[in-house]
Amino acid sequence: MVATVLKLRYRALFNTLARRPWQLVGFIFGALWGLGILASVTAGIISLSIFGSLDAAAGVSILGGSALILGWVVAPIVATGMDTSIDARRLAPFPFTRRQTMLALAGTGITGIPGVVTTLVALISVILWLRWPLAALAGIPAALIGVAICVVASRLVGELSGGMGGNRRGRELIGTIVLVVIMLSGPLITGILALLDGGTGSLGDRFGAAAAVLPWTPLGAAWGVAPALAAGEGVLALARVAIALATLAVLGWAWSRAVDRSTSAPPRQSSRQVAAGKLGLFGVMPTGGVGATWARSLNAWLRDPRYLRQLLVVPIFPILFAFIGGVDGFGFAASPVLVAFMLAIGGYADISYDGTAYATVLATGIRGRDDRLGRLLGAASLGIPLVVIVSIVSCVLSGDAGRLSLVLGASLGVLLVGYGVSAVTSAMIIAPVAAPGDSPFKSVPGQTFVSGLLVFVVWAVIGVLSLPVLVIAVTGMVQGPAGWGLATLAVGLIVGCGAAVLGVFLGGRTFDRSGPELFDRIRSLPTT
Amino acid sequence: MSEQQSVPALHLSGLVKQFGSTPAVAGIDLVVPSGSFYGLVGPNGAGKTTTLSMATGLLRPDAGGAWVHGIDVWRDPVAAKRVIGNLSDGIRLFDRLTGEQLITYTAMMFGLPRPEIAPRVSDLLDLMDLRPAAGTIVADYSAGMTKKVALACALVHAPRLLVLDEPFESVDPVSAANIEDVLRGYTASGGSVIVSSHSMDLVQRMCDHVAVIAAGRVLAAGTVDEVRAGQTLQDRFVELVGGRHTSEGPQWLRQS
Secondary structure (H helix, E strand, O other), rough: OOHHHHHHHHHHHHHHHHHHHHHHHHHHHHHHHHHHHHHHHHHHHHHHHHHOOHHHHHHHHHHHHHHHHHHHHHHHHHHOOOOOOOOOOHHHOOOHHHHHHHHHHHHHHOOOOHHHHHHHHHHHHOOOOOOOHHHHHHHHHHHHHHHHHHHHHHHHHHHHHHOOOOHHHHHHHHHHHHHHHHHHHHHHHHHHHHHHOOOOOOHHHHHHHHHHHHOOOOEEEEEEEEHHHHHHHHHHHEEEEEEHHHHHHHHHHHHHHHHHHHHHHHOOOOOOOOOOOOOOHHHOOOOHHHHHHHHHHHHHHHHHHHHHHHOHHHHHHHHHHHHHHHOHHHHHHHHHHHHHHHHHHHHHHHHHHHHHHHHHHHOOOOHHHHHHHHHHHHHHHHHHHHHHHHHHHHHHOOOOOOHHHHHHHHHHHHHHHHHHHHHHOOOOOOOOOOOOOOOOOOOOHHHHHHHHHHHHHHHEEEHHHHHHHHHHHHHHHHOOOOHHHHHHHHHHHHHHHHHHHHHOOOOHHHHHHHHHHHHHHOOOOOOO | HHHHHHHHEEEEEEEEEEEEEEEEEEEEEEEEEEOOOEEEOOOOOOOOOHHHHOOOOOOOOOOOEEEEEEEEEOHHHHHHHEEEEEEEEOOOOOOEEEEHHHHHHHHHHHOOHHHHHHHHHHHHHHHOOOHHHOOHHHHHHHHHHHHHHHHHHHHHOOEEEEEOOOOOOOOHHHHHHHHHHHHHHHHHHHOOEEOOOHOOOOHHHOOOOOOEEEOOOEEEOOOOHHOOOOOHHHHHHHHHOOOOOOHHHHHHHHHO
């Protein structure tokens, strides 16, 4: 029975790949990437086992193993679309016992590519203990317990977040928060560590401290067994085995409860209700194609997590540069321009985000330039104020307000040029993106490879077109803002507005010509 | 005026569409007279949705043409789409909007004057029994409610031709009867409807014309009485399309 489910899963994967060559290319690159990681990890482990001390081996094993479990726990939240081909609810109609269902689900978890790689890495890590035969012998079952914890914890979290899927907004909110945390994890970890040891210890000391604590937690217990044995501490090892097994038992119990719940009571959709008559932006914007598209686009920028995700760069770039180079550095001063760069590309494949709902746009017979202008205004209603705010804040913080016109000119110029370019590209490029309501972080297999390349092309075009502004801005940066500031602002606005108008005009013509073909391409996109 | 009458609401001529090597539509000619209630029936995969997509400017045909009230859909799509109300099957709506916002958005897209929009949206909400769900986002609607809000969007700009792909699928019987009344009133006042459906009873009851298509070709077309030739539409359809089995099912499925 379990074997049937496993076969089914691979059948589904192969069928998808066979139908979509580009997805296959992406899949192959993903697999190669996985193999590369596996190879380098193996090489690292072998060299460590030969040249490293016991402490180093213990630290690597415990920290790496804990990170592995953490990754498995976070993955289902970050990528809700991870492996929905088989979950408890889909197996519910079949006459399986709960045990069989759980075995089938755990089996699909282990035999997936992440599962196989994890198992291999865990077993390869036993090489670390070859110098201590007893530790190596015990290391194998301990590593397998660790892998089991990975899979069961991940399934439990997946089942729970799927259960919260009844509350769509809750799931979207969690996903967005997790992304913010991940993107800011660098500064956050530095901050937490600095708090812990008062900022005195070296990075190595900090890791050492973590490696001492983690084996007593569910994350590190399984990976701490072999190091304890290698150090000759049998009781310690036994205690850690107990913790690991207890973790597995508790997770397994919680998971079986969750499976029971999701097979017998599938989550209900909870709905959000606003008072009738509350039209929001649709009551404000002027009627007509431009106004309607403007309202819809701005609505998406304010509410749709897939758009909101792109706004995260606004605080992140300045914060990152402030951490790296301080508020006096060039990076922090230039960060508003980078923010503009990132925001400008937000709509480079805007129509893809419509999904097949684009048919309703097409069916109204809207003029191309109206559609382009509406989308541009929607993005700009949020983008321009944000860029202006970031420029002002960064100039004030760095104590150099005289630079404001320079920074403002460069970033607004780049932003508007980018909007102009996006107005053309979004009438040409259809990229596979997460469907509305899916996790915004869900990556469509094969997506990253092709559309990643396209993003760079679009960026290059924006960069070239905004060269006049950037050259003046850099000159002003070098020679001092006096005189150059206003020139940058003027050139930025003129070039930017020119590019935006031209983009709306050219993009509109492309849209008029190839609207139905765009719809055809959206429909033939992979949906999973 | 008499010349106006003779221009059909929808005229399809020699429409052809290939997907890869499989022909989805292999030369369809159809005339939907002005003021008629036209049914389009056919088995799964017959090419109904493909045909209607080409008729409404959503899918460019490989060959052939489509005219709506004399306007060439593929020469002047903007003018043609102004007079078409379109309900497509199997596409998403902008389901992050509430039902009321979605209908308002569609009205704005057609450039209706602001003072006319609110009363029309209100009428449509009542008509589709969607008043209690007006403030709920469309993603949280049931299948039938989604169909009804899409139908409301197709009606909001008072088109001259309604193209409805499976409009009654999963709509409850009470709402379906209400919508049926509205559509009858609409055709009685000169509007034209072409509707695809799998329900032969519904087509026989509602429509005055019908076309049977299969494998991308028209098998029979005309008034309902002409096409069914004295039989029920159901029997005539099965006779035209074929493929009916008469067995009682496999032995293993029988309970005694």
